[in-house]
Amino acid sequence: SILSIGWAQWILSDLPQDSLSLAMTHPEMDWPTAHAACPVLALAGDETLAGCVPARRRRQLRRARQAASRCGRIALLSASGSPQTFLDQLIRLHNMRWAEQGGGVLANAAVEQFHRLSLPLLDAHGLVRCWLFAIDGGTVGAYYGFHHRGRAYAYLGGFDPAYAEESPGAILIGHAIAEAIREDAREFDFLRGQEAYKYGWGAVDRWTMRRVWTRS
Structure with a gap:
């Protein structure tokens, strides 16, 4: 099982906002936080x-x-x-x-x-x-x-x-x-990074999410 593996912390990063991982509940998991901006242009x-x-x-x-x-x-x-x-x-x-x-x-x-x-x-x-x-x-x-x-x-x-x-x-x-x-x-995704040129095309930030599970 997952609990038999030797580990101290799981870091789940760059999760899309509709990721099922964001709905996971466990006493040792923190709340989802914003991780990285991905500018997206709606077409x-x-x-x-x-x-x-x-x-x-x-x-x-x-x-x-x-x-x-x-x-x-x-x-x-x-x-x-x-x-x-x-x-x-x-x-x-x-x-x-x-x-x-x-x-x-x-x-x-x-x-x-x-x-x-x-x-x-x-x-x-x-x-x-x-x-x-x-x-x-x-x-x-x-x-x-x-x-x-x-x-x-x-x-x-x-x-x-x-x-x-x-x-x-x-x-x-x-x-x-x-x-x-x-x-x-429907969308043109410039992927992660807030380089100025992306916003010149009309892109707007969409954030990926991050969760951390720290084993006690």
Whole structure:
């Protein structure tokens, strides 16, 4: 039984607000507390984004597309069906983006191997949404997300810092939101973290919960 295991404390973190764990009762369990903010954008309207994304961000998105177009022919490409090629580009761009900060999460060999194994399986089940952004045939941005049960999730991205002024990351997020609307998603979840750019898209915090069971 659980009580025969040698343990002092169970920490249940990042629980969704509808988790059954929050309804558990035990004298040694504390009350649920807020754990982490996950900004979420409620989707509405059509692929123009006018129904859910603030006007200021839509203007910025139009300017970014115009700036990118001045650099050459632009293209947004689905990487579905070619997960390893997508990962090659994502890892390259993500590491370029974070090179000055000591490398991003994908610089870790174990993390890369995990995605090499898991992404093809997720792709085969239709759960991933992977996009590449190219200018004159050269890939300058990558977006890695998910879609499940009416929710889209923005997981990871990367872009070539040489094109920072053209905002390939924002262009890809705008495209991902538009595609999520097209697929009848209800929400676009930016996942954990209160980075300022998420709120620029109109996202609002949704908190995960935490419970602690301390054995007496």
